[in-house]
Amino acid sequence: MAAGGGPVTGTVPRLSPTTVDVAHRPDTVRILHLGPGAFHRAHQAVFTEDAGGDWGICGVTQRSPAVVDQLRPQDCLFTVLERSHTATSCRVVGTIRDVLFARSEPERLRTRFTDPEVRIVSLTVTEKGYHPDSGVITQLVDGLAARRATSGAPVTVLSCDNLTGNGNVVRSRVLDACARLPHGDALAAWVADHVRFPSTMVDRIVPATTDADRAEVRAALGVADEAVVVGEPFRQWVIEDDFAAGRPAWEAVGAQLTTDVAPYEAVKLRMLNGTHSLLAYRGALAGYDTIAEAVADPALADEAVKLMEHDVLPTLTVPDDVDITAYRKQVLERFANPALRHRTTQVAMDGSQKLPLRLLGTIRDRLAAGAMPVRAVRAVAAWMVYVAVGADRHGRPLPLDDPLAERLRAAAGAADAPRVIVDGLLSVGEVFGEDLPDHAALRAALVESVAELLARVADVR
Numbered sequence: 001m002a003a004g005g006g007p008v009t010g011t012v013p014r015l016s017p018t019t020v021d022v023a024h025r026p027d028t029v030r031i032l033h034l035g036p037g038a039f040h041r042a043h044q045a046v047f048t049e050d051a052g053g054d055w056g057i058c059g060v061t062q063r064s065p066a067v068v069d070q071l072r073p074q075d076c077l078f079t080v081l082e083r084s085h086t087a088t089s090c091r092v093v094g095t096i097r098d099v100l101f102a103r104s105e106p107e108r109l110r111t112r113f114t115d116p117e118v119r120i121v122s123l124t125v126t127e128k129g130y131h132p133d134s135g136v137i138t139q140l141v142d143g144l145a146a147r148r149a150t151s152g153a154p155v156t157v158l159s160c161d162n163l164t165g166n167g168n169v170v171r172s173r174v175l176d177a178c179a180r181l182p183h184g185d186a187l188a189a190w191v192a193d194h195v196r197f198p199s200t201m202v203d204r205i206v207p208a209t210t211d212a213d214r215a216e217v218r219a220a221l222g223v224a225d226e227a228v229v230v231g232e233p234f235r236q237w238v239i240e241d242d243f244a245a246g247r248p249a250w251e252a253v254g255a256q257l258t259t260d261v262a263p264y265e266a267v268k269l270r271m272l273n274g275t276h277s278l279l280a281y282r283g284a285l286a287g288y289d290t291i292a293e294a295v296a297d298p299a300l301a302d303e304a305v306k307l308m309e310h311d312v313l314p315t316l317t318v319p320d321d322v323d324i325t326a327y328r329k330q331v332l333e334r335f336a337n338p339a340l341r342h343r344t345t346q347v348a349m350d351g352s353q354k355l356p357l358r359l360l361g362t363i364r365d366r367l368a369a370g371a372m373p374v375r376a377v378r379a380v381a382a383w384m385v386y387v388a389v390g391a392d393r394h395g396r397p398l399p400l401d402d403p404l405a406e407r408l409r410a411a412a413g414a415a416d417a418p419r420v421i422v423d424g425l426l427s428v429g430e431v432f433g434e435d436l437p438d439h440a441a442l443r444a445a446l447v448e449s450v451a452e453l454l455a456r457v458a459d460v461r
């Protein structure tokens with residue numbers, strides 16, 4: 001890859017095929033991806049480029065045209081800054097060939113959905129994107145209906161989000177939506193025969209891009225890249241090999257094919273993501289800006305280790321090819337990478353959507369086994385205090401970026417009454433269901449943990 005290079009002074013040209021040499025670009029769009037945000041660009045798009053072949057991606061942005069404005073002017077090229085603890089490498093990725101904003105370009109979206117050359121429709125729309133009213137499911141069902149009415153070509157819907165059984169989740173949302181349509185049973189029958197929904201487990205830490213990252217690309221490549229993404233060196237993708245019309249050779253470049261993703265998914269969601277959330281809430285309340293700062297605190301690191309060892313591990317069926325002790329050690333090393341500057345408040349986002357998947361499953365399993373998962377309870381208590389107090393131990397405000405934010409604030413009530421906070425938030429059924437609020441021992445443990453954390457947060461005001 002030749003680039004402008006050298007010191008950057010004044011304006012620089014925009015990243016494009018004429019300002020940077022890109023080794024290989026696929027000619028044909030065969031993957032339609034809903035949600036081409038930072039994680040997709042640093043994970044699936046990199047695996048797909050490395051796998052080679054003619055598998056171009058068309059990204060479909062959901063909530064705003066921002067990613068279109070970032071990618072389209074630079075022919076959909078973007079840079080990945082890979083940051084290890086000690087060094088940063090930079091690569092330009094060319095596998096995205098088109099991008100569109102669903103809301104303002106419905107015809108272009110329909111053309112892609114009905115194109116028989118499109119073999120895979122993949123998604124990274126975050127946990128909240130799978131709610132029936134999110135718009136994504138409607139978009140997917142409308143696209144499949146149009147495909148059925150035109151080419152009728154088989155297709156694979158590939159979820160790449162942090163959900164348990166993500167393929168089954170998206171299939172059930174699609175079939176539920178079909179059932180609500182006039183003559184939806186015919187579409188549902190077509191989907192059953194022509195569409196596959198394999199589950200996957202995805203993993204790569206991808207912090208939000210900053211101006212400093214954009215400046216680093218300007219200095220390194222001598223071009224302006226508005227779509228640069230940052231990632232750690234580690235990446236993992238475990239995929240159920242159940243495709244209707246082929247796929248890239250992802251296994252040739254490090255992805256793992258399996259018949260059952262579930263055990264890998266549980267390890268990742270509960271060991272990594274559950275611990276991430278613990279460090280995010282406890283770290284943010286303690287005044288740490290980044291996950292690396294939080295895990296450098298011996299008390300929080302100890303909580304993290306004990307959450308994984310004492311609470312999570314007994315709930316897992318560890319796959320034979322996973323060394324869980326090495327996995328746990330690696331997770332903490334990945335979190336400790338200071339170069340990522342992964343913000344605690346970024347991981348703290350959408351807690352109402354994340355907690356059920358990352359911590360409450362562990363809590364339910366341990367309670368059913370007659371044990372009280374103290375660290376998982378403390379992690380949930382930290383989320384409760386984060387919601388109720390909304391500020392760290394220095395009084396700095398903490399953002400509550402959550403689709404249920406207003407309801408959570410109202411439910412938490414008084415910011416200094418542990419019982420009120422616990423009872424109020426336990427009453428939010430979308431998060432805690434019907435069973436957990438009735439568990440007296442859990443409730444008492446939460447009240448005790450919330451009281452202790454409130455005292456910590458207040459002790460330096």
Ligand code: CS2
Pocket residue numbers: 162202203204205206273276277346347348354
């Ligand atoms: C993080 C995840 O922001 C968060 O909730 O826990 O994005 C995490 O970085 C990825 O799942 C790692 O694969």
